[in-house]
Every structure is written in C-alpha cells, then in structure tokens.
Amino acid sequence: IRAAILIQKWYRFTMARLEMRRRYSLSIFQSIEYADEQDQLQVCNLPFFLYKHLCYPQDFSQIFTSPSAPQVVDEDLCLKEFEKKIDVPDSYYGPRLSFPLTVEDANALLHAFRNEQLLHARYVLQLLSETRRVLKEMPNITHLSTSYSKEITVCAASLNAPFFFFLQNGLPSEQNRYVFNGDFVDRGKNSMEILIILFAFLLIYPNDLHLNRGNHEDYIMNLRYGFTKEVSKKYKDHWKQILCLLRDVFSWLPLATIIDSKVLILHGGISDTTDLDFLNALERNKVRDHIHVRIILFSFKNFAILDILWSDPRSQNGCTPNKCRGGGCYFGPDVTAKLFERYNLKMLIRSHEFKPEGYEISHDGKVITIFSASNYYEEGSNRGAYIKLNPELIPRFVQYQVSKFTRRQNLRERVGTIESSALKSLREKIYAHKSELTSAFAQYDVNGTGRISVNDWAAAMESVLQLDLPWRMLRSQLAQMNPDGEVDFMSCFYDLKMGQPIKEAQPALAETLCRYRKDLEIIFNIIDKDHSGLISLEEFSQTWRLFTSHLGIDVQDDSIDKLVLSIDYNKDGHIDFNEFLEAFHVVHRLEKKTT
Amino acid sequence: LVAEIEKKITEAFEVFDRESNKTVDVREIGCIVRSLGCFPNEAEVQELLAQIEVEEQEGFIHLKNFLPVMTKVLLDKRFRPIPEDVILHAFEALDENKCGYITKEDLVKHLTEK
Numbered sequence: 001i002r003a004a005i006l007i008q009k010w011y012r013f014t015m016a017r018l019e020m021r022r023r024y025s026l027s028i029f030q031s032i033e034y035a036d037e038q039d040q041l042q043v044c045n046l047p048f049f050l051y052k053h054l055c056y057p058q059d060f061s062q063i064f065t066s067p068s069a070p071q072v073v074d075e076d077l078c079l080k081e082f083e084k085k086i087d088v089p090d091s092y093y094g095p096r097l098s099f100p101l102t103v104e105d106a107n108a109l110l111h112a113f114r115n116e117q118l119l120h121a122r123y124v125l126q127l128l129s130e131t132r133r134v135l136k137e138m139p140n141i142t143h144l145s146t147s148y149s150k151e152i153t154v155c156a157a158s159l160n161a162p163f164f165f166f167l168q169n170g171l172p173s174e175q176n177r178y179v180f181n182g183d184f185v186d187r188g189k190n191s192m193e194i195l196i197i198l199f200a201f202l203l204i205y206p207n208d209l210h211l212n213r214g215n216h217e218d219y220i221m222n223l224r225y226g227f228t229k230e231v232s233k234k235y236k237d238h239w240k241q242i243l244c245l246l247r248d249v250f251s252w253l254p255l256a257t258i259i260d261s262k263v264l265i266l267h268g269g270i271s272d273t274t275d276l277d278f279l280n281a282l283e284r285n286k287v288r289d290h291i292h293v294r295i296i297l298f299s300f301k302n303f304a305i306l307d308i309l310w311s312d313p314r315s316q317n318g319c320t321p322n323k324c325r326g327g328g329c330y331f332g333p334d335v336t337a338k339l340f341e342r343y344n345l346k347m348l349i350r351s352h353e354f355k356p357e358g359y360e361i362s363h364d365g366k367v368i369t370i371f372s373a374s375n376y377y378e379e380g381s382n383r384g385a386y387i388k389l390n391p392e393l394i395p396r397f398v399q400y401q402v403s404k405f406t407r408r409q410n411l412r413e414r415v416g417t418i419e420s421s422a423l424k425s426l427r428e429k430i431y432a433h434k435s436e437l438t439s440a441f442a443q444y445d446v447n448g449t450g451r452i453s454v455n456d457w458a459a460a461m462e463s464v465l466q467l468d469l470p471w472r473m474l475r476s477q478l479a480q481m482n483p484d485g486e487v488d489f490m491s492c493f494y495d496l497k498m499g500q501p502i503k504e505a506q507p508a509l510a511e512t513l514c515r516y517r518k519d520l521e522i523i524f525n526i527i528d529k530d531h532s533g534l535i536s537l538e539e540f541s542q543t544w545r546l547f548t549s550h551l552g553i554d555v556q557d558d559s560i561d562k563l564v565l566s567i568d569y570n571k572d573g574h575i576d577f578n579e580f581l582e583a584f585h586v587v588h589r590l591e592k593k594t595t
Numbered sequence: 596l597v598a599e600i601e602k603k604i605t606e607a608f609e610v611f612d613r614e615s616n617k618t619v620d621v622r623e624i625g626c627i628v629r630s631l632g633c634f635p636n637e638a639e640v641q642e643l644l645a646q647i648e649v650e651e652q653e654g655f656i657h658l659k660n661f662l663p664v665m666t667k668v669l670l671d672k673r674f675r676p677i678p679e680d681v682i683l684h685a686f687e688a689l690d691e692n693k694c695g696y697i698t699k700e701d702l703v704k705h706l707t708e709k
Contacts, residue, residue, distance in 0.1 A: 002685075003684070003685035003686075003688040003689050003705070004685075004689060004702055004705035004706050005636050005637075005706070006636075006677060006681065006682060006685040007682070007685050007686065007689070007697075007702060008636065008637065008702070008706060009634055009635070009636045009677065010634070010677060010682055012625065012629060012637075013629045013634055013676075015626075016625065016626040016627075016628075016629030016630050017629065017630055019626050019630070020607070020610060020626065020630035023610045023611065024610050027610060314616075315616055316616055454599070455598075455599055455602060458602070468609075470606040470607065470609065470610050471606070472602065472603050472606050473606060473607065473610070473630075
C-alpha cells in the first residue's frame with residue numbers, strides 16, 4: 001500500500017503541475033485580450049473632429065452610385081434596387097435566394113457553407129435589408145413564454161460550427177426555440193457565414209429564433225477584431241455597402257430576452273442603475289458603437305446600453321466601473337438580488353466572458369455565464385456549452401469540444417500546445433514594450449551588471465505590462481537565470497525580432513509601431529476610403545503625428561518622414577500600408593515550421 | 596527570503612483565484628501546494644487544510660490564512676520530492692506480472708484496501 005500511495009503522490013504532483021500550466025496559459029490569453037480591448041480606448045481619445053471625420057464619412061446614399069439617389073429607407077424598394085444594380089453571373093453556383101425565404105433557402109445556405117462557398121453579395125445585401133426590416137418591428141426586450149416549447153436553447157452564438165449545431169439540435173420550431181446571446185462575429189474566419197445563417201433563420205422562423213445584441217455587434221470592435229477584414233476580403237466589390245448596412249442592422253438588434261417573465265437573457269450584465277422599463281423605452285438603434293456612445297451621444301441614458309453589453313459579474317457586493325474592459329461595470333450579488341426582487345426574476349443568463357468549461361454559475365445560482373465557442377484561444381483550450389431550458393425553467397447544460405486534433409493529443413500534449421501558444425503571444429507583447437522594459441530593468445540594476453533579482457524582474461514586468469500574471473512561474477520560459485539566482489533581464493528579448501529589418505527605423509520607433517500595429521491598422525483602413533490599400537504620404541504622416549501626440553509618445557518628427565519615404569518603394573507618393581504594417585509583425589527566430 | 600517565498604505563494608494562489616478576491620476553492624489547495632514544488636500525499640494535504648480552514652468561509656480558503664502555513668512549509672522544506680529510484684521501486688512492487696505498467700484499477704484497488 002505504501003507503494004501505491006507513493007505513486008498517487010507523484011501522479012497528483014504531475015497533474016497539479018499540468019493544471020497550473022493550463023491555468024496560467026489561459027490567464028495569459030485572457031489578460032492580453034482584455035488589455036487589447038482596453039487599448040482601444042486610445043482610439044477613443046483621439047480628438048473629436050478626427051474621430052468624426054474618420055468614422056462617419058459615409059452615409060447610405062453611397063450605396064447607389066448615382067449622386068441623386070435618395071436616402072433609402074423603404075426596404076421593399078431596397079430589395080428591388082439591389083436586384084437591378086447588382087448582377088449575379090451565370091457562373092455563380094452558390095445559393096440563389098428568393099424572398100420571402102423558405103426552408104429550401106436555409107438548406108441551400110447550410111449546404112453551401114459546409115462546402116465553403118460564398119453567398120453572392122446581392123443576396124447578402126438583400127438578406128441584410130430584409131433583416132433590418134424585421135428587426136425594426138421588434139421591441140428592445142423580447143418576451144417569450146415556454147408554454148408551447150419543449151425546450152428553449154440559449155447559446156452565446158459564437159459557435160464553431162452552426163451548420164452542425166442545427167443539424168444536431170434541430171431546426172427552429174415552436175417546440176424548439178433558440179435564443180442567440182450576442183457576439184456573432186469577430187470569432188474565427190466564418191463570422192459572415194454565421195451571420196447569414198442566423199439572419200436567414202430569423203427571417204424564416206421569426207417567432208422561434210431570437211437574437212440579442214452583443215458588444216461585438218459594433219463597427220469599431222469589428223475593425224479591431226477582424227470581422228471588417230473578413231468581409232473586405234470575401235466581398236471585394238461590395239464590402240463597404242455590406243458593412244454600412246450591417247452597422248444599421250446591428251443597431252436594430254434587440255437588447256434582451258425575457259422568458260416567462262422570470263429568466264432574463266442578455267449579453268453582458270447589469271448595473272445598479274439598470275431599469276428594464278427604461279431600457280424597453282429607449283431608441284436602441286441610436287447606439288451605433290460603443291465609442292459613438294461615449295464621445296458623441298455622451299448621455300447617461302445611453303450608457304445603460306453599455307452596461308447591458310459589457311458588464312461582468314463579480315462575487316463582491318457593489319457595482320464598480322469595469323476597468324478591465326473599459327465599459328460597463330462589475331456587478332455583485334447584491335445588485336443581482338435587487339434587480340430580481342424588483343422585477344420578480346429568477347435567473348440571469350449572460351455570456352461575454354470566456355469560461356474553460358463553457359459555462360459557469362455564480363451569485364448563488366442566480367447568474368449563469370454561457371460561452372459557446374470551444375477552442376477559443378487555441379486548439380484544446382476550452383469547451384463550449386449551451387443551455388436547454390425546460391418549461392420549469394430548469395437549465396440543462398450541454399458541453400462540447402469541436403476538434404480534429406484533440407482526441408489524438410493526450411492531456412499533456414494539449415496543455416503543451418496551449419502553453420506555447422500563450423507564451424508566444426506574451427513574448428510578442430514583451431517585444432513590443434522593449435524600451436520601457438529595458439529602462440524599468442535598468443532602474444533595479446544599480447551596478448549595471450545586466451542582472452537583477454527575480455523579485456525585481458517580476459515587479460518590472462508587471463509595472464510595464466500590467467497583465468497581472470504569475471511572473472515568477474513564467475520566468476523560466478521567458479528569461480534566463482544564472483546560478484546565483486539572478487535574472488539576466490535582456491535575455492527576454494533574445495530570439496525575437498521583427499519580420500523585416502527596416503534600416504531606417506530607430507529601435508524605439510519600430511517598437512512603437514509594433515505595439516500599436518492593430519490600432520494603426522484600424523485607422524489606416526478608415527482613411528483609405530476606396531480600399532485600395534494605399535494612402536498618401538501626407539495622410540500617413542498627419543495621422544501618425546496625431547496618434548503619437550495623443551498617446552504622449554515622444555517620436556522625433558523627421559524619423560517618421562525618413563521611414564515613410566523608405567517605404568514608398570515606387571516613389572509615387574503613396575504607401576501600401578498593409579505591407580508597411582506587416583513589417584512590424586514580431587517574428588520568433590527559433591519558431592519551428594508549422595506542419 | 597521570507598518575502599520572496601510569500602510572493603511566490605501569492606502568485607501561485609492567485610492563478611487559482613477565479614474572481615480575484617483572494618480566496619480559492621478548498622479543493623484547489625492540493626493543486627496549489629504541489630505546483631509550488633511540494634510532494635504531499637492526500638493525508639498530508641488534509642492535515643495542512645486542518646491547520647488552515649476557517650469556519651465562516653465554508654469551502655473557501657483565504658490567502659491570509661493560507662500564506663503563513665504555506666510559508667512555514669516551504670521554509671521547513673516539508674514534503675520533499677521522492678527520488679526517481681524510489682518511485683521506480685514502488686512501481687515494480689505493484690507490477691506483479693512484470694509487464695512494465697500498472698492499471699488504474701490496480702492502483703485504486705491498492706489504495707482502497709485495508
């Protein structure tokens with residue numbers, strides 16, 4: 001028996017180590033994601049006029065090329081106009097939709113997407129226009145009752161494979177209703193197809209499929225998180241019209257759903273000022289995106305919508321601003337209890353937060369978080385889940401994990417994969433903050449030896465990166481230590497370099513470009529009105545200057561000019577900013593080739 | 596040295612602190628202790644817990660109660676790892692058929708006997 005205990009000890013030890021590695025890897029992913037969300041506030045702080053100029057240059061009249069075209073409000077007219085103006089060639093073998101949509105259209109779409117076909121732009125535009133028409137009729141808060149349904153399925157919509165999901169769980173019907181709780185896009189490469197399916201089903205089964213708006217149904221979020229790029233790549237000629245119309249559609253998405261007056265379903269959370277009657281009455285479509293609310297609308301009543309879309313539950317009582325996200329708040333069990341008492345509610349179902357098991361129950365069983373995208377950060381990182389609510393309003397959780405590889409890898413391999421992916425992201429962040437880190441280290445290194453204690457190293461890392469990570473645990477993966485127990489702090493930066501060495505770039509400038517690559521990408525994309533990928537040198541310099549002055553970065557004026565000139569390869573006064581930004585992508589020198 | 600140990604413990608603790616409120620589920624303590632490099636068996640983990648658990652917080656351990664106990668464990672270098680050859684002997688002792696492995700069922704059987 002002693003032998004058995006020894007083995008058990010050792011086994012538990014190994015499992016504990018694996019679990020620790022898994023947890024901190026997920027912690028790294030999450031911290032970086034939230035930090036990125038917060039960085040977005042930089043765009044928010046741009047001067048008002050620049051923001052307005054950048055973000056709202058177009059209006060609907062640009063959908064039709066003739067300058068005298070009226071602002072199109074009538075959706076029936078819209079359908080016909082799209083048919084007239086956009087030609088679908090005979091060579092197109094994808095689904096050809098006819099309105100009103102039927103189940104055949106839905107099946108055609110599912111079939112097409114499974115075969116990785118694209119829906120033609122004309123049908124996309126028609127679909128969006130019809131969706132807008134239908135959504136406009138809906139109230140801000142939808143009320144459902146379970147009287148006819150066997151079960152109502154609630155998901156967080158960011159499904160890996162909605163096509164299989166509907167096959168497995170059944171098409172929407174009176175007995176099998178669905179509520180999709182926001183964040184339909186910005187997750188993976190098929191956001192467009194997911195939207196198309198959801199909207200098509202919404203049109204075919206308007207009483208049996210319901211959508212709630214999420215914080216990613218937001219133009220600015222889409223620019224940052226990849227959806228805009230996805231659309232512009234898939235629909236080279238019509239992406240702008242599609243995004244324009246989509247922006248409107250998003251603003252018409254309902255805010256919440258209530259089942260049997262007892263279960264409240266919304267994307268983010270609540271605050272201590274949440275008033276359901278007020279929410280039901282306001283003009284939801286005025287809230288275009290979260291920055292618009294903060295800068296332009298700037299009225300407290302519209303912050304109510306931000307609370308719904310961005311808040312997170314916490315176990316401490318009270319309601320505090322959500323520092324992590326930069327929007328919404330943290331709400332405690334007391335806030336939930338008060339809201340429940342006021343409106344006689346029994347349960348709150350929300351999404352918005354990553355959960356390794358796909359779901360989590362908090363606030364004493366009152367709040368359920370549901371996260372439906374498995375393998376969100378990396379292959380094998382987490383499971384997804386959805387809820388099935390029966391007429392007694394008791395939830396049943398269905399967990400799953402979609403994967404080609406997960407079965408072939410054992411637990412240790414899976415954790416290894418997640419860990420190396422997380423560390424890679426972290427190293428990129430470290431590289432992007434090289435100067436700041438170097439000077440922080442130098443402050444501890446009084447004698448200039450190049451080495452500091454582990455404690456000091458950890459303190460420096462946290463003060464610069466502010467990711468709240470277990471630095472001591474991660475140290476062995478990030479920096480080298482000498483036999484005396486001191487950290488050779490510059491070793492963090494070995495093996496990391498930029499994609500293309502740019503001779504004219506000073507290190508500090510290069511690093512800044514690296515760090516703000518994503519933000520710059522957003523801004524350049526906005527400036528580049530005709531989506532040619534080119535902007536003029538003047539536009540580039542001007543934007544860059546405004547951007548850095550707002551961030552308070554000290555960059556010498558002439559250095560950026562030199563850099564820009566060196567990028568203008570054919571000397572025609574324009575630069576291909578995608579190529580330019582691509583150069584500031586961090587590369588890992590010892591990266592193994594992906595098989 | 597004590598300060599460094601305390602920081603290390605706090606870090607490990609916080610990885611398991613889901614809501615960032617300085618508490619962890621009591622079931623995670625074994626994991627935390629082990630990830631700090633210790634090799635306790637189950638009985639030893641329970642003993643440790645007995646020294647820590649506070650009545651009011653049912654099922655949760657607060658960092659302020661965990662920290663002093665764990666610091667002492669690390670300072671005293673308790674629960675040291677087992678050398679490889681000892682583990683190997685343990686496996687061989689249970690591997691009656693000399694096939695080079697033992698099954699989960701066997702292990703469970705041995706652990707639940709007596």
